[in-house]
Amino acid sequence: MKSDCSCRLLTSLYLIIVLLYNFLNGEYICEHPEVEKYNKVIYENTSYRDSLHYNYLQRIRLNQPHPVVDGGFTKTNLSDLEKVEQKFPFKYYDSLIKHFNIHSNGLISVFKDRYFGLIANYLSDTPPFEFEVLDTKDLFAIKMSFKITVNSKSFTSKTTYLIYPNGRISFYYENIPTKFDETKWKSKMAAIFQCEKRHIEHEILVPVEWIKSGTLVDFEAVGNICPKNETKKACEKAKPSDIACIWCERINICIDSNDKETHNMKVNDCRIPTLITKVVKVEKQKKSDLCLYILIPLGVSFIILCIGCIIGIWLYKKCKRPL
Incomplete structure (x- = not known):
């Protein structure tokens, strides 16, 4: 479900940036x-x-x-x-x-x-x-x-x-x-x-x-202030008043952002491979922590419990055996 949502966002926001680049x-x-x-x-x-x-x-x-x-x-x-x-x-x-x-x-x-x-x-x-x-x-x-x-x-x-x-x-x-x-x-x-x-x-x-x-x-x-056909360095150096210039690595253009919601959307689009990698790493870490701190101790406890039961049954039978 999460991967489907990420793919939809990736496709949608990619289209937005490409089409805006042509129309601005x-x-x-x-x-x-x-x-x-x-x-x-x-x-x-x-x-x-x-x-x-x-x-x-x-x-x-x-x-x-x-x-x-x-x-x-x-x-x-x-x-x-x-x-x-x-x-x-x-x-x-x-x-x-x-x-x-x-x-x-x-x-x-x-x-x-x-x-x-x-x-x-x-x-x-x-x-x-x-x-x-x-x-x-x-x-x-x-x-x-x-x-x-x-x-x-x-x-x-x-x-x-x-x-x-x-x-x-x-x-x-x-x-x-x-x-x-x-x-x-x-x-x-x-x-x-x-x-x-x-x-x-x-x-x-x-x-x-x-x-x-x-x-x-x-x-x-959507404005047309940031340098469109320049390099990442030129984009990051550009500091128009009240405008953030974002270098979009996915399509190699400099895009404008003057609204918080739009800004986050564009940033997420341009960096989505990194975000997906981080999510995968976090999920792997969570799974690793789950095994280390929960599943392994539970498994060990279960084995100890089983051994204890076996020993208890053996001792019980031994005590009931006639001398």
């Missing part, structure tokens, strides 16, 4: 418009889904607690959200964002010098009736409440947008009915690229079948 050039989507529809599912089971898209890794997990555990949300009027300037530098599709616009239907518009894209997580015909905001130097989050009616039963459903300084964007869903009109739910992020001959709109959708109470969707941004 900012002009790639203009030169290769076919990646506009690229959607590679890396791993999927009944509670977890990992997929690779242009510039982002999408990770979906079911039955998760709310990412904001200590509260801090404040009810806000929509008029105060028409133009939001976050308190930290934020990159969207590797471009620095100046501000967001929050719309009455729950849509978020993303702006550089001009409109660049959108973040959507709402019902097309059911505008939110309440907005709550958490705006700090480490997180910008908006929680929206909707009234959903299914079979004459009313639900107060909530969706939360979470935007982090490292470029990660997350969606979280609360009190979602088990059945709803799937065609009306809009859950995606998108950007418009100004190419030489035409505009390309790239979008990453959340599969509607994964929209449930307790679902957490992460869009992990």
